[in-house]
Amino acid sequence: MLAAARQSAILDAVQKEGVVKVADLAYRLGVSAVTVRRDIDAMSDSGLLTRVHGGVMIQGEVGTHEPGFALKSTQRIEEKTAIAREAVTLVSEGMAVGITAGSTTWMLAQALSGGPNITVLTNSVRVMEAFDTSSSGSTVLLTGGERTPSDALVGPLATSSIRRLHLDLLFLGVHGMDERAGFTTPNLLEAETNQAFAASSRRLVVVADHSKWGVQGIGSICGFDEADCLVTDRGLPAHALGYLRERIPSVRIAS
Numbered sequence: 001m002l003a004a005a006r007q008s009a010i011l012d013a014v015q016k017e018g019v020v021k022v023a024d025l026a027y028r029l030g031v032s033a034v035t036v037r038r039d040i041d042a043m044s045d046s047g048l049l050t051r052v053h054g055g056v057m058i059q060g061e062v063g064t065h066e067p068g069f070a071l072k073s074t075q076r077i078e079e080k081t082a083i084a085r086e087a088v089t090l091v092s093e094g095m096a097v098g099i100t101a102g103s104t105t106w107m108l109a110q111a112l113s114g115g116p117n118i119t120v121l122t123n124s125v126r127v128m129e130a131f132d133t134s135s136s137g138s139t140v141l142l143t144g145g146e147r148t149p150s151d152a153l154v155g156p157l158a159t160s161s162i163r164r165l166h167l168d169l170l171f172l173g174v175h176g177m178d179e180r181a182g183f184t185t186p187n188l189l190e191a192e193t194n195q196a197f198a199a200s201s202r203r204l205v206v207v208a209d210h211s212k213w214g215v216q217g218i219g220s221i222c223g224f225d226e227a228d229c230l231v232t233d234r235g236l237p238a239h240a241l242g243y244l245r246e247r248i249p250s251v252r253i254a255s
Contacts, residue, residue: 001029007039014049014056019215021055023237053178054214054237079209079233082254084108087171087207087231092116095168098197099127101152101190102173104207106130113138121165123153123193141165146189154189162196170201172227174208176215179243182224183208184217191219203228210235224248 001009006029013020013028022040026033040056043049049056084107091097093116099105101124109130112118117137122128123145131140145158172194174183183206185191198204198221206227213236224247231252236244245251 001031003039003042006031006035007043010036010039010043010056011048019052019055019057019211021211021214023054024211025056052214052216076209076211079211079235079254080104080107082233083207083209083231084111086252086254087205088112088115090169090205090229091118094118096121096166098122098162098167098170098201099124100171100173100194100197101127101148101150102207104209105171105173108171108207121162121167123158123162123197124151125153126151143193145193148187148190150187150190152187152190152193154187154193158193159196162193162200165200167197167201169203169205170197172197172204172206172221174206174212174221175217177208177212177224177240177244178214178216181216181220183221183227184215185219185221186217188219191217191221194221198222198226205229205231207231209233210237210240213237213240 009029010025013025022033022036025036040049040051044051080103083104087108088111091112096119099109099120099122106126109127113131120131120138120140123143128140128142131138143153143158143161145153146155148154175185177183204227210233224244227248229250230244230248231254233254
């Protein structure tokens with residue numbers, strides 16, 4: 001494949017997915033990671049793309065770029081479905097469970113809707129609807145707040161309502177996992193709301209597919225050592241898996 005064709009394919013992938021890993025691009029194009037990095041360097045110098053740790057994103061889509069729910073819900077469906085099925089096994093009858101906004105947590109809510117009867121606290125209308133459209137006997141509480149592009153309810157109203165409650169378990173969806181910044185989001189108000197969720201929970205479980213590794217949003221939610229469990233998929237690089245297992249008590253790989 002000629003360089004022009006590779007670069008066109010790279011640009012198309014990034015426009016569709018927001019952030020793409022070098023390793024994923026190399027696999028799709030059938031070339032080495034070195035070749036992909038050269039293409040990315042050339043495109044970055046031309047102002048078409050922005051390099052990030054281990055990958056690339058559209059120019060200007062940096063720490064504050066927030067992909068909409070409609071886009072995220074069409075990406076990594078197989079991985080997110082596997083993560084949801086694994087995460088469901090952590091829930092038992094009668095629990096008070098927090099579920100933050102996100103496409104992975106939305107899939108988790110769909111899996112939970114047919115499971116044990118629980119009380120759910122969420123700042124996501126999508127999560128609430130996943131239970132409302134089922135025959136689940138669970139109780140769902142929705143925080144108020146200002147709606148973000150990713151369909152999260154955030155701000156003082158959401159934060160104050162969360163702080164008044166006590167949760168057995170929290171499922172936290174994140175925008176990125178970075179060695180320096182930990183678990184992050186591109187929305188500062190969402191970071192604050194998710195911090196309130198974490199503070200109100202006995203156990204914190206992060207659900208995130210492998211594409212989140214190396215991605216950094218402007219707002220840190222918490223460090224890796226503050227999570228009790230991470231549920232991810234088999235696409236996570238070996239060095240990343242080792243790094244996370246040194247800092248998080250339980251790392252589950254969904255199959």
